[in-house]
Each structure stands twice: as C-alpha cells, then as structure tokens.
Amino acid sequence: MLSCGLPASAFAQTVNQYTNSTTGNIVDSTTCATTVTRTFTVGTNFTVADVNLGVLLSHTYRSDLRITLTSPLGTSVQIMTNVGGAADNLNVLFDDEAAAAISSHSTNDTTGAVPPYLRTFRPTAALTAFDGQSSLGTWTMVICDSVLADVGTFTRADLYLTSAPASYADLSLTKTVSNANPASGGAISYTLSVTNSASSPTAASGVTVLDILPAGVSFVSASGFGSYDSATGVWTVGSIPAGTTRTLTINVTVTAGLGTTIQNDTEISASSVADLDSTPNNASINEDDDAAVSFTTTGTRTAGTPPTLVCPNGTTLLDWNAQSWTSGSSTGTATVANIGAIGFNVTTQGTFTIPLQLNATITGGTTGQNSLYQNVEYTTRTQTTTTVVTLPTAVPGAQFTIFDVDYAPNDFADKMTITGTYNGASVTPTLTNGVTNYVFGNVAIGDVTASDTTNQGTVVATFSSPVDTITIVYGNHTTAPADPDGQAIAINDFTFCNPQTTLSVTKLSNVVSDGVSGSNPKSVPGAVVRYCVLVSNSGSATSSNVVATDSIPANLTFVPGSMLSGTSCAAATTAEDDNNSGGDESDPFGMDFAGNVVTGRAASLGPAASFAMVFNTTVN
Incomplete structure (x- = not known):
C-alpha cells in the first residue's frame, strides 16, 4: 500500500492518497461469505473533510457487484450495489460532487492504468458520512460478487482523504x-x-x-x-x-x-x-x-388558445412532408413559394441519440405528419440544442408548432426558449402552452409526461410582427436531474405570412441661399432651394426596381449638376450626373433629369431601407 499527500489550493487543505494494488480474484458468493477485502492504513491523525474512492477491476456483468467502504470508527458506506446492467468492468472515481450517480452508468469501462480514473460518479450512499471523523487507523473496502455466473479480477483502489483546514465552518x-x-x-x-x-x-x-x-x-x-x-x-x-x-x-x-x-x-x-x-x-x-x-398550483391545466395569425397578403405553409433532409446532417434547406430557400442550422452540446432527421416518430396527435425530429442525450442539465431558422426575406408574421414538450421524473424536464430578430433587433413571440407544459414569456417548460402520439405536449409559437430569423433553444429546466436521460421533441410545420412591401415618400426642402442673408435666407427670386425626396420601405419584403419621380413646378428652375443620392437625406453624398446612363446609375442608386422631372431609381429596397434623392432649384 502506498500513501502520499497532495496539496489542495482552497483554504490550505491537503488531499492524502492511499493505494492498494494487491490484485485478487473476484468469485461468486451470493451470501458475500467470500469477498475481496482491501485495507488502507492511515498513520496520521487529521479531521476528514472529504473522501473519494477510485476502483479499477475487470468483471463481466458488473451489476453482480456490491462494494462498501468502512472507516476506522466503523462507519460503513455503500459505494455501489448491483448497478450497471450487462456492462463490463469498473474504472471509476467515486465522488459525492460528481454530476451523475453510479446507477446511471451503463456502458463498458476500459481497464487501463490509473489514476486518473476513466469516469467519475456519485456512490450509492454519500461519502459525507465520513466527514468530521478522524483519519487514523485502517480503512476497509469490501467487494462482493453476489450473483452467480460471472467472475472477475480486482486490480487497484485509491482512497483519497482530504484533511480539514485548521479553520472551517460547516x-x-x-x-x-x-x-x-x-x-x-x-x-x-x-x-x-x-x-x-x-x-x-x-x-x-x-x-x-x-x-x-x-x-x-x-x-x-x-x-x-x-x-x-x-x-x-x-x-x-x-x-x-x-x-x-x-x-x-x-x-x-x-x-x-x-x-x-x-x-x-x-x-x-x-x-x-x-x-x-x-x-x-x-x-x-x-x-x-x-x-x-x-x-x-391547484386546478387542472388546459391547453391554451394560440393567437390568430393575421396576414393581409395571405400565408405560405412549410410542410415537412413536402421537404427532404439528409439524415444526420446539421443543416438543411426548405424551399417554399413566395419566400424562397429557408435555412435551418442545428447545433447541440449533447449527442443525437438518433440522427437528426425528418420523421413521424412524434405525431403530436396528427397522422403521418413529418417533423424535424431531435432526440438528444445530455450529460448535464445546462446543455442545449439550438435550431436557427434563417429566412431569405423577412415575413410579417409566423406561427409554428413543437410537439412533445414534457417531463419525466428523474429523467428530463424539457425547456424551450424561442426568440426572433428582424433586421438585427429582437422580436419576442407569444407561446401557447399544452396540457403537459407551462409558459412564461418566451419560455415553455415541461412538468407532466405526455404521450408522443397525443397533442398534450404541444407548444405553439406565434410571431405577430416582422421576423427574419427564428432561434429555438432546447434543453432542460432545473427540475431535471443533474445528468438527464435521453429526450426528444419534434419541430412541426411553419405557417408564414406572405412578405409584403410598404413604400412611403417623404419630401423635405430648405432654402440654401438668397444672395442677401447669410444666416436666415428666404425663398425670394434668385434663392437656391434644396429638396430631398426620401423613399422608405417599412414592409417585410424587398421591393425591386423602385422608381420615384418629382416634377419641378414652373416657379422653380432645376440647377444642373446638383443631384446627390444616399440612404437618407443626411447621407446623400454620392454625386449623380443629369442623364440616365453610366456607372453612377447603380452606385447603388441612380438619378436623372429630363424635361422638368427628376427621377430616382433603386434596383432593390429591403425591409426598413430607404433611398434619398437630393437636388437644388432656383426660385424664378
């Protein structure tokens, strides 16, 4: 047996390691009359602040095993008791502060050299039972194979005792x-x-x-x-x-x-x-x-009623049954009329238990309806899966459904957070709850178990204002265990309001000079008056081939070479010549003067965009 002291930085505590590497055969003993017993002799006396135990052994069907640790004072803690199913071997550090319990460990372990140990789990019973005890004396670990048929070999165990600092408060x-x-x-x-x-x-x-x-x-x-x-x-x-x-x-x-x-x-x-x-x-x-x-809260929850999606220009449906997705791909595209190619990008901090795909595993009460199926295994309840939906053009509104937002005791607690943006500004949807979830703002949380084939776990998200990007974050609420089990949702069809443009024109003028007053010019004969015609798109779609005209009245004369263009009256600094040809017609706007008409052109004008036409006249 070896022992050594490892300093710990917090509050001058020391971690003392005691090793027993005497190998031995683990044989069947249903009454635990025959065991592998290993001891750790601690020759120094200090107050124990924390205990961890590392165990390395080979054994098929490790769920045959029971392991206990007993302190010199006679306190015994059950380290593991017949857990692990059909998995083989044990290469684990048992630590009360681990995220997951040993009962959740169901995969095979390797038996390579330790430490460090391959995995860390909480023991069956808490090792805090030893806290505050004296370290001095013999600590005893007992391994019992309580089920017939499979046997194994003990390789090594490490006992880690952390000494309490001189000053502490429990x-x-x-x-x-x-x-x-x-x-x-x-x-x-x-x-x-x-x-x-x-x-x-x-x-x-x-x-x-x-x-x-x-x-x-x-x-x-x-x-x-x-x-x-x-x-x-x-x-x-x-x-x-x-x-x-x-x-x-x-x-x-x-x-x-x-x-x-x-x-x-x-x-x-x-x-x-x-x-x-x-x-x-x-x-x-x-x-x-x-x-x-x-x-x-008392009472029986009922499913909410989603708000009606108001779409003056009609709607377009993204029906997953009419789309395709490469199984396992993290990105996909859905092309629909009136809108174009909608991009989907899915990233996860967990692991997809089933490859990301379109299927009808979770029906939400429908028949044969495909959805974007996300079946995820998380190892901590803070991990999430994020789906970003990018529209090629903004839409005035959108509504979609997510199936199976629910909860399973000691397993998972679904949590959905849905946000949107429009031209970079945040847009918040209205969420409508199902029977097995509740909603606060833009967050839905599952708290009751739902069947995959019913609509009880449905959440409806409604954007009642323009949106061009939708983000869906799927994870766990704090009511989930520290290490959730596998969980799944299905993002169903989207209904989009058809894009529309809303163009408006604003005209401003100011007297630049009158040849008399330098500080307060008046609109008198010979005065120069500057005009700005501002064309704005307050709609959710991009307008193409926008043309604006302004006729010069008889009491004014256009000043040649005075035209400027830009995205606003103040930003109109790009010089435009008086004809309708040349590179200045697409930089990015164009202007010309013919007869008595000033004409401005924009090849396209996106949502919330504007273009300005500025020119000078003289008063006749």
Whole structure:
C-alpha cells in the first residue's frame, strides 16, 4: 500500500492518497461469505473533510457487484450495489460532487492504468458520512460478487482523504414553502435557514445565499436576519457563529397558472472560511449548502388558445412532408413559394441519440405528419440544442408548432426558449402552452409526461410582427436531474405570412441661399432651394426596381449638376450626373433629369431601407 499527500489550493487543505494494488480474484458468493477485502492504513491523525474512492477491476456483468467502504470508527458506506446492467468492468472515481450517480452508468469501462480514473460518479450512499471523523487507523473496502455466473479480477483502489483546514465552518441550508398546493394568485412564503454546525471551530463571516425567485412567483416582501435583494436574489447574511442558525422569510404572490409545478433552488454563495462537505456557489444539487422546494398550483391545466395569425397578403405553409433532409446532417434547406430557400442550422452540446432527421416518430396527435425530429442525450442539465431558422426575406408574421414538450421524473424536464430578430433587433413571440407544459414569456417548460402520439405536449409559437430569423433553444429546466436521460421533441410545420412591401415618400426642402442673408435666407427670386425626396420601405419584403419621380413646378428652375443620392437625406453624398446612363446609375442608386422631372431609381429596397434623392432649384 502506498500513501502520499497532495496539496489542495482552497483554504490550505491537503488531499492524502492511499493505494492498494494487491490484485485478487473476484468469485461468486451470493451470501458475500467470500469477498475481496482491501485495507488502507492511515498513520496520521487529521479531521476528514472529504473522501473519494477510485476502483479499477475487470468483471463481466458488473451489476453482480456490491462494494462498501468502512472507516476506522466503523462507519460503513455503500459505494455501489448491483448497478450497471450487462456492462463490463469498473474504472471509476467515486465522488459525492460528481454530476451523475453510479446507477446511471451503463456502458463498458476500459481497464487501463490509473489514476486518473476513466469516469467519475456519485456512490450509492454519500461519502459525507465520513466527514468530521478522524483519519487514523485502517480503512476497509469490501467487494462482493453476489450473483452467480460471472467472475472477475480486482486490480487497484485509491482512497483519497482530504484533511480539514485548521479553520472551517460547516454550513448547511434548509428551505421550506408555506403551501405546497396554493391557488394561482394566492400568497405563499419561502423560509430559508442557514446553520453553522456546533462542531465548527470557527464562526463564518461574509455569508451570502443566492435565491433567485423563479418565474411563476412575484416578490412581495422579505423579513428576518440580514437583508434580501429581490433584483439579484442575494440574501446577505453576514456572520454566523458556531451553533447558530440565521433565518429569512420571503413572501411572494403565485403568478403561475393552474396545475403548474414551480421549483425554487437556493445555494450558499459565499463564506469567509472553508466548509468540510460543500463548496459555495458551485451550482451543486446534492450538497448540504443547497436546497430546493416546489409547489403545484391547484386546478387542472388546459391547453391554451394560440393567437390568430393575421396576414393581409395571405400565408405560405412549410410542410415537412413536402421537404427532404439528409439524415444526420446539421443543416438543411426548405424551399417554399413566395419566400424562397429557408435555412435551418442545428447545433447541440449533447449527442443525437438518433440522427437528426425528418420523421413521424412524434405525431403530436396528427397522422403521418413529418417533423424535424431531435432526440438528444445530455450529460448535464445546462446543455442545449439550438435550431436557427434563417429566412431569405423577412415575413410579417409566423406561427409554428413543437410537439412533445414534457417531463419525466428523474429523467428530463424539457425547456424551450424561442426568440426572433428582424433586421438585427429582437422580436419576442407569444407561446401557447399544452396540457403537459407551462409558459412564461418566451419560455415553455415541461412538468407532466405526455404521450408522443397525443397533442398534450404541444407548444405553439406565434410571431405577430416582422421576423427574419427564428432561434429555438432546447434543453432542460432545473427540475431535471443533474445528468438527464435521453429526450426528444419534434419541430412541426411553419405557417408564414406572405412578405409584403410598404413604400412611403417623404419630401423635405430648405432654402440654401438668397444672395442677401447669410444666416436666415428666404425663398425670394434668385434663392437656391434644396429638396430631398426620401423613399422608405417599412414592409417585410424587398421591393425591386423602385422608381420615384418629382416634377419641378414652373416657379422653380432645376440647377444642373446638383443631384446627390444616399440612404437618407443626411447621407446623400454620392454625386449623380443629369442623364440616365453610366456607372453612377447603380452606385447603388441612380438619378436623372429630363424635361422638368427628376427621377430616382433603386434596383432593390429591403425591409426598413430607404433611398434619398437630393437636388437644388432656383426660385424664378
């Protein structure tokens, strides 16, 4: 057995490693009468702040195995108990702070040299049971093969004991909600309590707690120790002596709709001294410095009614049944009449369990209707899949449906965030909920399980103003586990308002000079008057071959060589000659003067674009 000390930077803690590499055969023993037992002798006495255990072994069907770790004081922790299914071998570091539990590990491990270990998982029971104990003595690991048929070989184990710093405060957080089933519009309160353990040698100072109120409640007031900022979600607690509890009550109004489950997550975000078994502000969901509570509003949720899409120029349907997509491709194009080629680009931080494709796996209550099917495996609940829909021209409005936005306990919690842009400016859609999800603003969250073949998980997104880019972000809500399982949605057909142009003309004039006054010229005979004719497109489509004319009245005379063009009256600085030929006719605008008419031309004028014609006249 080998041992060594590894320094840890935070609060001068030291990680001590103890290794046992005595190999041995793992044989069947349904009663665990025959085991592989390995010990780690710790000859120094320190207070244990954290325990991790690495195990390397070969064994077919590792779900045959049970592993325990026992401290010198006799405390035993179940490391793993018959989990892993038909997967082979074990090359895992067991760590309470890991994102996923060992019960979720169902793939084969390799048996190469360690450390480092191939994977990290939380054990079956928490290793925090050892925190605060003395390290001195013999630690014992026992491996039992409790199922007949398959056997294996133990290779190595590493016990990592982190020593507690001389100064620490063991903080813990609890949280309750006053009513687990309030009515929508009712009043409830959250109560937060932070305790510094009586066994802590040090008072904690600079303590803060982060409790950002979730969508579905509205802040009313807060009372208790310290101060709470509802804008930032920070409860400033300050100092907590050993053996002391600080409490805060936050009063809120429930704004969530009927039958909606709202979860509120809280964590200690700062402390002046180390904590033996937790780390402030690390977004953990399984340490004693974080807490979560939820409530479900009374009543039965019904599906909402989407707003009517108003399209003066008619609509165009993007029907996926009439389109194609290369299976597994992250990009695709759908070509439809009146609009053109619509681009789709899909990127994921997870892994597509089934290649991205068009199919009718999720029907949403329809029959034989293809959708853009996204079946994704995430390893953390912060990962997302982003679909960007790029239109070749803006449309006055759009509406589309997403199927199967729902929830599965201890599996996933679908979360959809939908945004849009028009000429670079943000556009927010209206989302309409289904039976198994609820909506806040442009976010839809699944909280009930839906069948793939029903419309219960449907979410409808409606853009009632011009849009040229739509972004759909698919991931998990905080009610999902830290390591979600596979989940899927289907983006169904789009209805687009047909593009339309709306052209308007504005005419401005000012007296440039009158030959008399240099500061306040008047429109008298001989005065020079400058005109600007501004043509603007406030519609959602690009207008082509735009021509504007302005006739010079008899009391004015056009000034040759005075014409300028540009995107606005102030920006009209491009000189134009008086004829309708030459390169100046497409730079990008053209102008000419013939008879008594000034003519301006734009080959195209996009949404929110303008072109200006500027010229001078003299007063007769």
